[in-house]
Amino acid sequence: MALSRTIVIAGAGIGGLTAALALAARGFRIVVLEKAERLEEVGAGLQLSPNASRVLVELGLAERLKERAVTPEAVSIMSARAGGELLRMPLGEAASLRAGAPYWVVHRADLQSMLADAVSDHPDIDLKLGATFEDVAPHAKGLTVVHRSGTIRRSDLASALIGADGIWSTVRQHLFPEVQPRFSGLIAWRGTLDATQLPKDYTARRVQLWMGRNAHLVAYPIAGGRQINVVAVLPGTWNRPGWSTPGDRREVMDAFAAPHWPASARMMLATVDSWRKWALFGVPDGCPWSNGPIGLLGDAVHAMLPFAAQGAGMAIEDAAVLARHLSLETAESTADITAALTQYGRARQARVRRVQRTARQQGRIYHFTGPLAVARDLAIRALGPDRMLARQDWIYNWRP
Known part of the structure; x- marks a missing residue:
């Protein structure tokens, strides 16, 4: 029997919603589970450098983002010791021309709301608010993903589960309980x-x-x-x-x-x-990215210090690479899904670790x-x- 074309994503943050859009564009039906009853303003502003904005633009989100984002003209590097500006690094048009994509700053809540609107408009994505991931069971037909809404337990048949549920990820805890966030x-x-x-x-x-x-x-x-x-x-x-x-x-x-x-x-x-x-x-370096047809994305697998301004950017990149490795044509069996998620993790590990190291180093500097x-x-x-x-x-x- 053919696998379900459904992929369940736990978490409706920046990475989870981007992954939903990217995977739906590859032909999958997506169910997004979000434990919050509504998407409220959390977090702070964030920076979308060209590596991240490029992904969102290619998903057709440029016009929606332009309404809420700001394009900074420069980064002013200031020294308290010196009492003022050391250097003004050009962004805006200079960075866009150099990288071929815009540099935006935006409130996290605005970006999440924009992504949620795009998800709600997509006929192949079902965003379930107030739905808490509880368990997952593999079997011959794929996975049964169990979630709870209030007192009601429900389940979805899926070919894969992606844990995009943040640094305190329940999916990661299910897979790798030994991996714990470090202060x-x-x-x-x-x-x-x-x-x-x-x-x-x-x-x-x-x-x-x-x-x-x-x-x-x-x-x-x-x-x-x-x-x-x-x-x-x-x-x-x-x-x-x-x-x-x-x-x-x-x-x-x-x-x-x-x-x-x-x-x-x-x-x-x-x-x-x-x-x-x-x-x-932060999540310790070397956290595994997947186990069988279950994978991790964003802060669930590589939460990092924010000093490279790449936390959201890395989650958005993850979503794009995940969609590149998963397609209906190559996901005909659980073994195919497992292989694709393994390749996805291998494709991301070296770059993410380098960004993690850079963030730690810049924080010290x-x-x-x-x-x-x-x-x-x-x-x-x-x-x-x-x-x-x-x-x-x-x-x-x-x-x-």
């Missing part, structure tokens, strides 16, 4: 502010990266430029799971106190009325103090904007 010792604080609250030169369409003593700060426009997304990263011991725990603004202001942080950075932080914090965890900070600032100035942008080519020029 990085860092906490990210997130806030937004109305762009009209800052002087005009603070609200230009650019990404600001402030590097300082044992801390750093990132700010960029979202919501069509009407808001500024601010993320401050600090060391700490608080390590509860979650994206949106309320935070005390005094902790942020104390950590970014003068004289170690200039007035311009402090003014931006002081304008944020409400802070949310989340502990930064951002927090340098003393002579190391002086040397860092001098090296960045010496590189210049064009060579700094060229250093991103290996990330931005990726194609599925």
